[in-house]
Amino acid sequence: VFPWDSRTRVAMWRSGWQSVKAWTLHARSRCPVQAAPREVTEARRGFFASKWQKRLGHLLEGRRRPPPPEIPDKEALSNNFELKPCKPILGSKRTGVLAYKIGCMSLWDEWGVKHMVTVCQLDRLHVVQTMTLQKNGYEAVQLGLGYRSIHRLSRPEIGTFIKAGVGPKHHKCEFRVSSDCLLPAGLELTVRHFVPGQWVFVSGWSKGRGYQGVMQRWGFQGGGSDKHGHKKNHRSAGSLGQRGIGRVWAHKKMAGHRGPDPRCVNAKVFRIESARNLIFLRGALPGYKGSVVKISDARGKTGLKNNHIRLPYPTFVPMPGIEYPVTVQEPPPQRDPFLYPEQPLYQPND
Numbered sequence: 111v112f113p114w115d116s117r118t119r120v121a122m123w124r125s126g127w128q129s130v131k132a133w134t135l136h137a138r139s140r141c142p143v144q145a146a147p148r149e150v151t152e153a154r155r156g157f158f159a160s161k162w163q164k165r166l167g168h169l170l171e172g173r174r175r176p177p178p179p180e181i182p183d184k185e186a187l188s189n190n191f192e193l194k195p196c197k198p199i200l201g202s203k204r205t206g207v208l209a210y211k212i213g214c215m216s217l218w219d220e221w222g223v224k225h226m227v228t229v230c231q232l233d234r235l236h237v238v239q240t241m242t243l244q245k246n247g248y249e250a251v252q253l254g255l256g257y258r259s260i261h262r263l264s265r266p267e268i269g270t271f272i273k274a275g276v277g278p279k280h281h282k283c284e285f286r287v288s289s290d291c292l293l294p295a296g297l298e299l300t301v302r303h304f305v306p307g308q309w310v311f312v313s314g315w316s317k318g319r320g321y322q323g324v325m326q327r328w329g330f331q332g333g334g335s336d337k338h339g340h341k342k343n344h345r346s347a348g349s350l351g352q353r354g355i356g357r358v359w360a361h362k363k364m365a366g367h368r369g370p371d372p373r374c375v376n377a378k379v380f381r382i383e384s385a386r387n388l389i390f391l392r393g394a395l396p397g398y399k400g401s402v403v404k405i406s407d408a409r410g411k412t413g414l415k416n417n418h419i420r421l422p423y424p425t426f427v428p429m430p431g432i433e434y435p436v437t438v439q440e441p442p443p444q445r446d447p448f449l450y451p452e453q454p455l456y457q458p459n460d
Contacts, residue, residue, distance in 0.1 A: 181437065184434065185434060185436055186431075187434060188430070189427060189430070191296070196290050196291075197423065198423045202423060205287045206404055208235060208255040208281060208403075208404060209230035210255070210256065210402060211397050212228075212230060213228070213229055214227065220442040227380050227381070228390070228393065228395045229389075230388070230391060231386065231389075232301055232387040233257075234255070234298075235298065235300075237252070237295050237297045238253060238274050238279065239252040240292055240295055249287055249288065250284045253283055253284075254271070254276060254282050255280055256279060256280030257278065258280040263278055274296045275295070281402050293424060297425075300426065301384055301388065301389045304389060305420075307379060307419060307441060308421065309378050309408040309416055310406060311376065311405070311409065312377045312395050312405050313372070313406075314373060314397040314401060315372055315396060316371050316373045317370060317397065319368040320368070322365065322367075324346075330347065330348075332345050333345070373396040375394070376408065379392075389405070
């Protein structure tokens with residue numbers, strides 16, 4: 111309680127709030143409050159020194175992105191493993207690759223047609239092991255993607271990476287190959303493994319959607335409108351079976367948990383960029399941004415679309431003294447897609 115007498119209170123009442131503030135400072139100077147201990151008054155300093163720096167950091171977050179890299183037009187490659195190209199035979203099967211899903215964007219071709227593409231990156235993709243018939247009983251190639259701290263790896267895994275001469279990998283996977291497409295350990299695979307314009311299979315895990323109804327989970331049509339007698343059943347599952355048997359058959363499509371589920375989709379290689387090991391695939395791919403997907407050559411009916419393309423076997427092998435373009439895009443169609451046939455507005459029989 112400040113030591114205010116009656117005359118001080120009257121003066122404060124007559125002079126207004128500014129005088130109140132002045133009298134308050136005067137009273138505090140007459141009876142100062144004891145300072146608290148230092149460890150109590152000083153707060154623990156966090157990442158931001160003040161809330162103003164935090165707000166300024168949020169405002170300037172968009173400007174802190176690194177500058178765009180300079181992508182060269184051509185590059186000269188070397189064949190350190192002395193790998194030789196081979197001609198495919200009946201039953202030849204190349205290895206697939208692992209990639210990170212970066213995100214989606216739009217690209218335009220030479221005719222001005224807009225294509226929705228998904229960008230994937232082959233980040234430090236190396237051959238870790240080679241499985242042979244004599245040693246393992248089957249033929250496959252084990253690939254490693256990305257980087258992971260050695261503190262999160264076991265000692266046998268670290269020994270495998272040291273033996274291959276590569277760094278610690280974030281994700282490993284095996285691809286079954288034929289005997290003529292086996293690759294040596296330590297070889298780095300790039301996006302030149304694929305040819306723009308070819309069809310590929312992309313495998314991954316879809317996004318987790320939680321508990322969903324039958325319309326979103328299975329694509330049911332749903333109920334009708336209120337104007338046609340449908341009340342409170344617009345998104346319901348409808349009938350679950352017959353009345354006579356009195357049971358619901360197994361594997362009935364009903365509401366439930368949707369995703370993450372394994373999915374495999376068809377995609378077409380639209381563009382490759384070897385400077386950052388980016389591959390642009392037309393279409394949507396399963397999984398979140400940053401998830402790992404498997405990209406392999408199309409097989410079966412879809413693989414027939416690649417018969418006119420000469421794929422590199424067992425992988426891309428650079429030739430000495432040749433400069434290769436960094437960015438390669440799918441060739442445009444020969445016919446103008448916007449050249450529609452001229453049709454009269456009214457037909458003769460109208």
